Amino acid sequence: MIIRSLHLRHGRLALPKSSTPSGTLRRRAFTTTPLLRQQQQQSNVHSHAKTLPSEIRDYNDPVAQDFAFFHHQKAHTQHVGSSLAPHYRSHELVADPPRPQDITLQLLMASQSHIGHATSLWHPANAKYIFGVRGEHDPIHIISPDITAAYLRRACKIIRGVTSRGGLVLFVGTREGQARAVVRAAELSKGCHLFTKWIAGSITNGQQILGACAKKVVDENDKPIPGFGDQLPQTAALKPDLVVCLNPLENYILLHECGLHNIPTIGIVDTDVNPTWLTYPIPANDDSQRCVQVICGALGRAGEEGQKMRLGRARQGVVVSMPSHGLNPPTEGQAERDLELEERARLAEAAIQEELMIESEAAAAEHARQRRSLPNPEAQDADFAELAALEDGVSVDTSMLDRSLKRDQSDDEYDLEEDIVQSYQHDQALSREELAEVPLTADTTGSGEASSESMDEASRRDERG
C-alpha cells in the first residue's frame, strides 16, 4: 500500500481549522506552527446552545428547533477540515498595505528588494547602497536591505510631516502593474495619482495643460467652502507639495520640472538610476511589482497617519500650515450663486440619470419580450399598417401575415405544398399596374414574369431617352 503524504504547493501547510479567524501573514507572529496533536487535544468542541430570550422561549416551535439544530451542527462541523497556514497573498499588499512599523528586513528580502541589475549597468553614484556582487558569469549587484529599510523609514517620515501640514502629495507610477498601488496610496494620503504618461510641462506649463482642471476650496476640516466660483477658473492648477515617483528612469522630465519649481521628490532608486535626481531616494528593486507595492504601501500608510493627525488637530481648532493660495475673500452674494449653480448641476445630473434608467428598463423589457417570443398579432398588424400608410401609395395585403400567424398557431395543420401554391397565386394576383408604379431600384426584386415586363418597359424607356 502506498501512503501519499499531502504536500501542498509552494510548501504550504494544511492546518486544522481554528475557532478564531487567522489574521494576515504580516500581523501574525509566525514563530512556530501549531502542532496537529496538541491542537486536537486542546480544542474541545463544546456545543454551547444559543439561548432564546425569555419572552419567546418556546422550544417546540419549529423555528426555534431549526435555530437550535443549525447552531448544533455549526458547533460540531466548523472545526472539520483544514485551513491553509498564513501565506503570501498578493492582493493584500494593495488591499491592506504594510505600515512603516511592519517593514522588516525579512519582508524586504521576500519582496525581492535586494536584487539589483547587472554590474555593467550600474550607476557608480549609488555604490554606497550596494551590499555586494553575486554571481560568477552574470554578476548582479545586491542592494543592502538595511539601507532600503532606513531610507524607506526616512521617506515615510517626510510624507507624514507633509500631509500633517496639509500638503498635497502626488504618487506617480507609470510602469505596468503599478497603477493599483499608486491609486491606493493616493487614496490613503488624500493626494493625487498618476499611472499614465506624464505630460511634459504639466508643472511648468500648468496653466495651459491643466487649465481645465476642477478645483475646490476646503476649510481645515476638508469641508468645501462656497464663494470662490468666480476666482477658481482663473487660478492655475495646484502644484504638488511632494512627488513620489516609483520609476524615476522613465519619469526624468517630471523630476526635472520638480527641480525647477523646488518641489521635493521621493523615489525608488535601483542600481542603474541616478540618485541625484531625487531628494529622498529609496534604494530598492524597481522591477519587482511586489517590492514596489510594499514600498508604495508603506508610503501611503504614512500619508494616512499624517492626514489623521492633521484632521485630529483641526477638530480641536489647531491649524499648523498657512498655504499661499492667492485667492481673495469671496465677494457679496457669490456663495449663494455658487450653491445655486451646484444645486442646478446636481438636479440636471439626477434627471439625466433617471432618463438613462428609464431607457435601460424599457430596453430590458423589450429584450425580455423578444426572448420569450410571444407573437402579438394586433401590435404587429397595427405597426405594419402604419408603415404601409407611410410608404408611397403602395398598399400591402396583410393576408400573407395572417397566414403566417395561423401557421405559427397550428403547426399540425400546416401543409407546405398548399402554402407554396397559395403564395405563388398571391404573387400572381398583384396587378401589373401596381408593379409598374413601384420605382425600379437595385433593391426591388420582382418575382419572375410579373416584373420582367416592367423591367423591359424600363429598359425601352432608357433606350429612348
Next chain:
Amino acid sequence: MGRLNHAASRVHTQATQILNNTRHTYPPPWLATIQTTPPSSKLTRPVLKRAQKPGKRSSRIFTPVNLTYQEDKLRWEYFNDHPWELARPRVVLENDGRDRERWDWGIELDVSLNRPRRKTRDKRGRTEDDWEIIMDTQAARPLNGEAVIQRQQWLLTHTPLSSAAAYDQARKELYRVRHFQETEQRVAREEAQSVGAFFGLGPLEIGMQLEDKAYEDWKEWAIRETAALKQIQGSAYTGVGTEEAEDEMTPELGEGSAEELEVVKESIPSTQRGQRARGDAAIHP
C-alpha cells in the same frame, strides 16, 4: 547627461532664500519637515575594499565586494555531478522571508519515507508520534539540489563527518526521495490506466518522432542529391561511361532479340571495356 543637477538636494536652501527675499510669502508645508529630516548626502563613495598590495593604491577600492559563501563550492560540485537537477523548476516565492528559520536541516531529507511502525522505535529512536511532530513542521521543506547543499552544510557543521562523507550521505537521501517519487508517479499512471485513463505522448516519444521525421527528410534529400550528382557525372562523361551507366545506356530492343542480347551483353562498344574482339588475328606478323 554629463552635468549633474543638484536642484533636488538644494530644495530647502532654495525655499529659505525665496522666503527671506520675497515679501508676503508663506513657507511651503514641507519646509519644517525637511528641516528636521534633511536628505542624505549623495555622490559620496565609501571605501569598500582594501588595496591588495600594502604600499600600492588600488583603483578598485570603491567597487562593491564579491560575495562568496561556503555553500557555493558545494553547489559547484553537486550541480556539476547532477546537471539535470538544474532542469527541475524551483519555486523562489517566499511568504514572509523567514523560511530558513523553520527548516531544520538536521532532520534527514527522506524522513517522509521512514515512518516508524506502530508502538515501535526506529533506528533513531523515534516513535510514530515523534515522526508526526517532525512532519508537522518539516513536511513542506523543498526537496531539491539546494536541500542537498543545506543538509550537507549542516552535517559538516554539526557532525564530525568528512566533506566526502557528508556529500555522500546528503545526496543519497535525495536519491531515495527521487526514487520514491518516480515509483509513485509510475504506479499512479498504471492505476489511472487500469480505470480507463489515457495519456498523450511523453517528451521522449515526441523527441523520437521528430528524429524519425528528420531522418526521413534527410533520406529524401539524399536521394535527390544523389540523382543530381549522377546526372552531372553522366553528362560530363561523353561516350565512355561507368559500370552503372552501362545499365542506363542499354537500348530497348524488340522481341526475339533476347538470345542475341545474351551473346553480346557483356561487350558493348560505348562502355570503358569496349567491344570484345571475337575472332581476332592470333599472331601479328
